[in-house]
Amino acid sequence: MTTEMKRIYLETIRARYRKSTKKQKSIILTEFCEVTGYERKYALRILWKHVEPRSRRPGPKRTYSHSVIPHLIYFWNAMNRCCSKKMKAALPLWLPYYREPIDEETKRLLLQMSSATIDRRLRDYRETTQLRGLSSTRSVWVKSKIPIKLLDSEVTEAGFMESDTVAHCGNSLSGEFVNTLTMTDLYSGWTENRAMLTKTSEQVVNLVKKVEERLPFEMKGFASDNGSEFLNEDLHRYLKKRDKPVEFVRRRPYKKNDNAHVEQKNFTHVRSLFGYTRYEDPEVVILMNEIYQAYWNPLWNYFTPCMKLASKTRIGGRVKKLYDIPKTPAQRLLEHPSCPQWQAIHLKGQLRGRNPFWLKQQLDKKLKEFFDLVEKKKATSKVAS
Numbered sequence: 001m002t003t004e005m006k007r008i009y010l011e012t013i014r015a016r017y018r019k020s021t022k023k024q025k026s027i028i029l030t031e032f033c034e035v036t037g038y039e040r041k042y043a044l045r046i047l048w049k050h051v052e053p054r055s056r057r058p059g060p061k062r063t064y065s066h067s068v069i070p071h072l073i074y075f076w077n078a079m080n081r082c083c084s085k086k087m088k089a090a091l092p093l094w095l096p097y098y099r100e101p102i103d104e105e106t107k108r109l110l111l112q113m114s115s116a117t118i119d120r121r122l123r124d125y126r127e128t129t130q131l132r133g134l135s136s137t138r139s140v141w142v143k144s145k146i147p148i149k150l151l152d153s154e155v156t157e158a159g160f161m162e163s164d165t166v167a168h169c170g171n172s173l174s175g176e177f178v179n180t181l182t183m184t185d186l187y188s189g190w191t192e193n194r195a196m197l198t199k200t201s202e203q204v205v206n207l208v209k210k211v212e213e214r215l216p217f218e219m220k221g222f223a224s225d226n227g228s229e230f231l232n233e234d235l236h237r238y239l240k241k242r243d244k245p246v247e248f249v250r251r252r253p254y255k256k257n258d259n260a261h262v263e264q265k266n267f268t269h270v271r272s273l274f275g276y277t278r279y280e281d282p283e284v285v286i287l288m289n290e291i292y293q294a295y296w297n298p299l300w301n302y303f304t305p306c307m308k309l310a311s312k313t314r315i316g317g318r319v320k321k322l323y324d325i326p327k328t329p330a331q332r333l334l335e336h337p338s339c340p341q342w343q344a345i346h347l348k349g350q351l352r353g354r355n356p357f358w359l360k361q362q363l364d365k366k367l368k369e370f371f372d373l374v375e376k377k378k379a380t381s382k383v384a385s
Contacts, residue, residue, distance in 0.1 A: 006036050009032075009035065009036065010032075010036075010046060010047070013028060013032060013047075014047055014049075016028065017029070017032075017047050018047075018048075029043060029044065029047070032047070063109070064109055064113060064117065064121065067106060068106055068109050068110065068113075068121075069121055071098075071100070071102060071106060071110060072110065072113070072118065072121055072122065073122065073125055074100065075087065075090075075091065075094060075098075075110075076122060076125075078094070079094070084115035084116070084118040084119045084122070085115045087115070087118055088113070088114065088115045088118060091110055091111060091113075092111060095107060095110065095111070145236060146231060146236065146248050146249060146250045147249055147250070148249070148250055148251065148252055149223075149249040149250075150251070150258060155186045155187050155221075156187070157187055157220075157336065157338065158185050158187045158188050158190070158217040158332075158333055158336065159185070159187075159217050159218050159219055159220035159221060160185065160186045160187065160220055160221035160222075160223070160247075161183045161184065161185055161186070161219055161221065161222050161223065162183070162184050162186060162223045162224070162259055162261045162262035163181065163182065163183045163184075163208075163222065163223070163224045163230065163262060164181075164182050164224070164225060164259060164262045164263060164265075164266055165179050165180065165181055165182070165199055165204075165227065165229055166179065166180040166182060166266050166270045166271070167179055168180065168195075168274065168276075168277065168278060168279040169278055170276065170277060170278025171278070172278070175280065176197060176198050176280055177197075177198075177278055177279060177280045178195055178196070178197055178279040178280060178284060178285055178288065179195070179196055179197075179198065179199040180193055180194070180195050180196075180270050180274075180288070180292075181193065181194045181195075181196065181199075181204060181207045181208070181211075182262055182265050182266055182269060182270060183208070183211050183262070184261050184262045184265045185215075185217070185329070186261055187332065187336075188329040188330075188332040188333050189261075189306045189308070189329045189332065190215070190216070190217075190301050190329040190330075190333070191265050191269055191297065191300060191301065191329070192211045192214065192215070192292075192297055193269055193270060193292040193296065193297060194207040194210060194211060194289055194292060194293075195284075195285045195288035195289050195292065196285065197280075197282055197285050199229040200229070201228075201229060201232040201233075201234040201235060202234060204229045204230065204234075204235060205234045205235050205238050208222075208235065208238065209238070214293075216330075216333060216343055216346050216347055216350075217333065217343060218244075219246055220246060220247065221246060221247040221248075221249070222239055222246050222247070222248050222249070223249050223250065223251060223259070224250055224251070224259075225250065225251055225253075225259055226250055226251070226253050230250070231250065235248075236248060269296070269297075269300065273291075273296060273367075274288070274370075277374070279374065281374075281377050283373065283377075284370070284373065284374060284377070287366070287369065287370050287373060288370070290366065291363065291366050291367065291370065294362075294366075295359050295360075295362055295363040295366060296363060298350075298354055298359060299356060299359045299360065299363065300329075301328065301329045301330055302328060302329075302330045302350065302351055302354055302356075303328060303354075303356040303359070304328060305326035305327050305328050305331075306326065306327070306328070306329065307323040307324065307326045308323065308324050309321060309322075309323055310322045310323055310324045330347050330350075330351065333347060334347055334348070
């Protein structure tokens with residue numbers, strides 16, 4: 001309640017208080033103290049007009065009038081909103097160059113103002129104009145939007161992809177090095193690999209787009225581990241902000257078996273091909289992607305059968321596993337009961353136009369070219385150092 005409102009309330013209650021009985025006065029006084037916040041003895045004195053409420057704030061008169069504050073705010077903004085102690089020291093240096101209309105008295109007041117007073121005078125203005133940085137770390141927000149879920153038991157058709165990255169870093173994670181993105185379909189085992197230098201969110205999204213364009217089926221689900229290359233706003237926006245949103249889930253932290261389908265492909269499709277050597281040259285990335293896209297992935301997807309676990313039974317201390325008939329990913333897609341016609345035509349056309357022996361021969365040539373390039377880069381770097 002403002003001072004003016006308290007004064008009006010006092011005038012309306014004062015006459016009634018004087019005419020009341022002792023019991024009524026006690027009730028009125030209690031109510032008056034609760035409403036105004038006055039102490040009981042002080043409230044009694046002002047009700048009987050022994051004293052009057054203060055008409056102005058306590059303490060000495062303000063030295064710095066409201067005409068000084070706009071100039072102070074102007075200097076604060078011009079000085080990049082520095083602290084009061086720095087501002088106190090900078091005011092004598094800035095004032096001679098001040099071109100706004102200002103009288104000598106205001107100049108004197110600005111120069112004599114202490115740093116503590118500057119803080120008090122700017123307090124209200126600082127609270128409304130405080131600069132706040134934008135955090136680039138959004139993993140907590142993104143994690144709240146991406147549920148932890150295992151899709152394996154629900155998958156009865158193609159389109160649900162598991163993804164992971166493999167670091168070609170050698171024995172050190174320092175600096176920039178090549179990474180391979182691996183994406184595999186849970187139903188058919190169809191796998192695509194793409195190489196990139198570093199693994200920023202923009203690069204991962206770009207590679208996921210390229211992989212999706214070459215898939216012989218529609219991507220319906222996307223599962224990943226909890227790495228920042230996947231749990232970011234860029235990938236979340238790409239998968240969700242579309243006409244048919246893709247189900248985006250993540251696996252449990254530190255549970256590699258949750259992502260088992262793609263984890264095993266990291267060895268069979270990446271490590272067995274390029275080993276554990278460190279690669280850090282952009283030219284290497286171009287050649288790796290050519291090998292993956294033109295030779296290695298077609299060889300696996302069209303001509304290399306894989307087995308799928310059909311059942312797993314525990315018998316005492318042993319686990320008995322039964323696997324289905326080995327089939328290539330392309331065969332699994334073609335034999336699916338609801339395989340679309342366009343998908344069957346596309347896959348059969350790709351099969352007719354490919355020769356596994358030619359693919360393997362060309363793969364060996366490209367791998368030799370690749371490792372020759374790596375050795376050449378190593379020799380050049382040694383000479384340079």
